[in-house]
Amino acid sequence: xxxxxxxxxxxxxxxxxxxxxxxxxxxxxxxxxxxxxxxxxxxxxxxxxxxxxxxxxxxxxxxxxxxxxxxxxxxxxxxxxxxxxxxxxxxxxxxxxxxxxxxxxxxxxxxxxxxxxxxxxxxxxxxxxxxxxxxxxxxxxxxxxxxxxxxxxxxxxxxxxxxxxxxxxxxxxxxxxxxxxxxxxxxxxxxxxxxxxxxxxxxxxxxxxxxxxxxxxxxxxxxxxxxxxxxxxxxxxxxxxxxxxxxxxxxxxxxxxxxxxxxxxxxxxxxxxxxxxxxxxxxxxxxxxxxxxxxxxxxxxxxxxxxxxxxxxxxxxxxxxxxxxxxxxxxxxxxxxxxxxxxxxxxxxxxxxxxxxxxxxxxxxxxxxxxxxxxxxxxxxxxxxxxxxxxxxxxxxxxxxxx
Ligand SMILES: Cc1cc2nc3c(=O)[nH]c(=O)nc-3n(C[C@H](O)[C@H](O)[C@H](O)COP(=O)(O)OP(=O)(O)OC[C@H]3O[C@@H](n4cnc5c(N)ncnc54)[C@H](O)[C@@H]3O)c2cc1C
Numbered sequence: 292x293x294x295x296x297x298x299x300x301x302x303x304x305x306x307x308x309x310x311x312x313x314x315x316x317x318x319x320x321x322x323x324x325x326x327x328x329x330x331x332x333x334x335x336x337x338x339x340x341x342x343x344x345x346x347x348x349x350x351x352x353x354x355x356x357x358x359x360x361x362x363x364x365x366x367x368x369x370x371x372x373x374x375x376x377x378x379x380x381x382x383x384x385x386x387x388x389x390x391x392x393x394x395x396x397x398x399x400x401x402x403x404x405x406x407x408x409x410x411x412x413x414x415x416x417x418x419x420x421x422x423x424x425x426x427x428x429x430x431x432x433x434x435x436x437x438x439x440x441x442x443x444x445x446x447x448x449x450x451x452x453x454x455x456x457x458x459x460x461x462x463x464x465x466x467x468x469x470x471x472x473x474x475x476x477x478x479x480x481x482x483x484x485x486x487x488x489x490x491x492x493x494x495x496x497x498x499x500x501x502x503x504x505x506x507x508x509x510x511x512x513x514x515x516x517x518x519x520x521x522x523x524x525x526x527x528x529x530x531x532x533x534x535x536x537x538x539x540x541x542x543x544x545x546x547x548x549x550x551x552x553x554x555x556x557x558x559x560x561x562x563x564x565x566x567x568x569x570x571x572x573x574x575x576x577x578x579x580x581x582x583x584x585x586x587x588x589x590x591x592x593x594x595x596x597x598x599x600x601x602x603x604x605x606x607x608x609x610x611x612x613x614x615x616x617x618x619x620x621x622x623x624x625x626x627x628x629x630x631x632x633x634x635x636x637x638x639x640x641x642x643x644x645x646x647x648x649x650x651x652x653x654x655x656x657x658x659x660x661x662x663x664x665x666x667x668x669x670x671x672x673x674x675x676x677x678x679x680x681x682x683x684x685x686x687x688x689x690x691x692x693x694x
Contacts, residue, residue: 294485299325302489307337308447309642310495312657315450318457320661325487329466335497337447339618344439344651351402359406361655372453376445377569383438386536387430408437424606440566443650476638493640498619500643510681513644515619518577519592524611525571536563542579561595575600586617620646630676641678
């Protein structure tokens with residue numbers, strides 16, 4: 292039987308939270324969108340992660356500026372989605388264990404404040420007054436009242452649903468098999484569910500972006516960086532803020548220091564973080580490791596997560612652990628996401644490589660892609676994020692990817 296052809300103004304390949312946000316914003320601008328996933332929404336990282344909508348976990352610079360814009364946009368987008376996505380402005384506490392890290396954290400706090408968000412240091416009594424279940428030997432914490440959490444799963448599905456309300460076509464289990472090109476433009480993509488013709492295309496395939504890019508000769512060096520998480524039984528009242536320790540920031544920002552360390556905990560890329568979801572369960576993380584596309588959990592990783600969590604929050608010792616899972620962060624070696632129009636394929640936009648920040652940054656990313664697709668300037672200068680910063684792939688790599 293002949294497969295149908297879908298016609299659209301713009302086709303998005305990848306329906307994780309980033310592709311979903313692109314679909315949401317593009318349909319809001321009135322474009323006819325086709326959202327294509329080789330599996331389905333939330334099949335990838337957006338279905339296996341935490342939901343911090345956080346600015347204090349970002350390094351000062353462009354990524355922090357994007358987080359600020361995303362956080363400002365989030366409440367309005369959530370309201371417009373019109374479905375429950377478990378968005379809660381619960382505030383965050385960044386725990387300080389080692390006073391030696393205070394200067395660096397103060398610098399980060401100054402960055403956060405410069406975007407209009409509060410981040411103030413609390414000494415130990417101040418910290419314990421806010422979160423009495425924290426261990427009394429912790430040094431103190433930065434209170435970040437503007438921080439929020441969301442269900443990544445519901446936020447992805449909610450944006451897809453809102454895009455469908457506005458006329459988006461969806462193709463699930465539609466694996467791209469090839470592209471029809473005309474000069475430097477993509478005319479259509481052939482998938483296992485039929486052909487999609489569009490004026491413009493967006494690649495938003497998360498950790499699978501390198502393979503997708505290679506199909507059209509683009510190097511999108513996105514590498515999977517696994518993170519493990521533990522989910523507990525309900526623990527009502529155990530914490531009201533989301534909690535994150537300063538060692539989480541080190542594990543995130545400096546993979547070389549992690550690799551060089553002789554401390555087994557640091558080598559796991561461990562950094563403590565915990566949120567309480569809408570059901571009252573604790574989601575506790577996490578580790579960071581480059582292990583290819585292996586999403587499995589490890590005894591060492593899970594043991595470290597549990598042990599380090601109980602050390603900081605002793606009351607957790609009495610709470611049952613339900614399960615553990617792993618997800619793959621889309622990591623780019625220069626530590627910046629890849630967002631922008633390709634200079635090599637004129638009608639292609641790319642939105643990928645958000646590492647551990649994609650839930651937060653997806654909203655502003657979707658808006659930026661909608662700006663670029665409709666000829667407007669994004670609200671921030673994102674020249675540094677261009678997909679053209681990587682050299683073109685050679686023909687041989689292209690042939691291997693296509694085989
Ligand atoms: C343990 C962990 C904790 C995290 N915590 C947070 C957090 O608290 N806050 C935060 O902001 N971020 C967090 N992140 C990061 C965040 O989850 C990711 O950055 C984000 O989910 C990436 O979304 P994405 O849409 O780019 O990728 P994905 O969600 O992986 O979506 C990509 C989609 O593309 C599809 N696809 C693949 N290949 C093709 C193809 N060839 N054609 C069509 N479709 C294709 C896949 O099926 C998939 O559905 C965390 C990540 C992990 C692993």
